[in-house]
Amino acid sequence: MKNISRLRYFIYLSLIIIGGCTTGKNALQKGDYDSSVEKSVSRLQNSPKNSEAMQVLKTAYDLALKDHLRKIDEAKMSNDLFRWESVMYDYQKINQLADNINSCPACLAIVPNPTRYISELAESKYNAAAARYGSGLGYLRENNRLSAKKAYYEFEKVLNLQPDYKDAKTRMDDAYWAAVTRVVVQPIIVNSGMYKLSADYFQQQIDQFIGNYSRNKFVLFYGEEQATKQKIVPDQVLSLNFDDFIVGQTYVKERVEKLKRDSVVIGETRDKKPVYGKVKATLSIFEKNISSSGLLDMSITDWKTRKLVRQQKFPGTFIWRDSWASFNGDDRALSKEQLAITRRKEQLPPPPSALFLEFTKPIYKQLVDDIGYFYNNY
Incomplete structure (x- = not known):
């Protein structure tokens, strides 16, 4: 019985607390008059005869209206250049209170003619x-x-x-x-027919980035050809040039291992019993690394003054790797992994144009990140 009584008590207490919240009483006590009006209106829409919500609405609306009118008078007397925005805001809040009350028939019995300031709001705007x-x-x-x-x-x-x-x-x-800052991006020049297609692809990636750039509406990028056609006078020129690049630098390393294994069946006796002994082999492992790398220079120059605005250098490296092996001796001296690598053949490396493209990938990421960092809030 005691537990049932306690449960009833907590339910009753909860209903009191919830009722206070939904009628807007708590908001009224805290001085949040607009919220109090909103909550009491909502309560009366669902429960038109709620006496507490009626009382809260009447008190809260009067206080809210006086509070907003006070703020309007204070704003009008201030020296703030943008004081009319404060005035406008308070007129909007007053009109919103009126709209809320007008949408609730039970509320109109409490506040029959909620005040609206139409011309005053228009004037303040x-x-x-x-x-x-x-x-x-x-x-x-x-x-x-x-x-x-x-x-x-x-x-x-x-x-x-x-x-x-x-x-x-x-x-x-x-x-x-x-x-707006107009930036003309000059094309990269690579004086080598062997790498022309790869360099063109790298350039296309850059052109696509600047063509889709939209983070800062006050920065416009143009390709050099586009700028010429549209007769754009740039504010800045962004130049990209490779200080240096090396493609296909090859390193081959050989590692020789002497292998042996005990207790290996090397034959059998006349009565067919296994004969155990040692087996040996020499394993030669070859590792080939083909390194390609370059250093891209980015410079941004003011078109009028010819002064350097920004300069950054972006390195990129790509290493193509291959490995294979051969052996002399008894293959039973080798592990499964060692034996597997001896069955591999030396692979043909990618063509130089592909190696060029690979080392430009990390350069491209650094480049666009830096361009974004510099211009996003420019």
């Missing part, structure tokens, strides 16, 4: 757009790239507030092109 527009013009007058970026975002905010405000769209476009 217009004034907020005007302030952002003036700020954008100020940044544009500074006539530098970083200020142009700031101007772009100011005009973007203007259009979000007032889509048809003056010439904000044109101004935003002007700011964008003043903020």
Whole structure:
């Protein structure tokens, strides 16, 4: 019986706590008037005769309205250039409270005419757009790239507030092109017909990367041919050149092992009994490494001043490996693994063009990572 009584007590207590939350009473006590209104409205939509929610709604709405109007008056008297955005925000919150109450018939019995500020909200939006527009013009007058970026975002905010405000769209476009850095990427030149196809493929990978680059809208990449056709005057030129590369540097290493094994059947007696003895062999293991490597230089130069903006070097190496073996003597001296490798034949290495392509793969990854790192927040 005691356990049943305790269970009932906890259930009752839980219902009180839950009821306080769903009616908005707790939020009201904490001074979160908007949340309190929202919760009490939700409660009355589901339970129109809930007396606690009725009382909470009446008190919370009055306090919420007074709080927002106080904040509006304070914002209007401040010297903050963007004070109208604060005013707009509070008018929006007041109107949202009214919308919530109007969607609940039981709530309208408690708050018959919730206040809405339509013209005041429109005026505050217009004034907020005007302030952002003036700020954008100020940044544009500074006539530098970083200020142009700031101007772009100011005009973007203007259009979000007032889509048809003056010439904000044109101004935003002007700011964008003043903020953009145009980068022309010069092609890699490899003076060797043997590696031309591989170098072209490497170049295609780079062209694909710059063609798909979109992390920073204020950086535009152009291939040299594209820039020439479109008559683009670059802000920067990105040059790529191999300082040096070596393809097919071959190293062959031979390792000789003397092998022997005891207790191996080497024959049999006349009465067919096995004869045990030692067997020996000489195993020659050959290891061939063909190394290909290169060093790519990336330099970014300011087109107007011809000053070096950034320079990095990216190394890449690829090693092709092969191994095989031969032996002299008794094959029973060899383990299964050793015997298996003696059955392998020396393999033909990949052609030089393929080796060239392989050592450029780690270079490509370093290159695009560095370009992204430099330009993503440029």
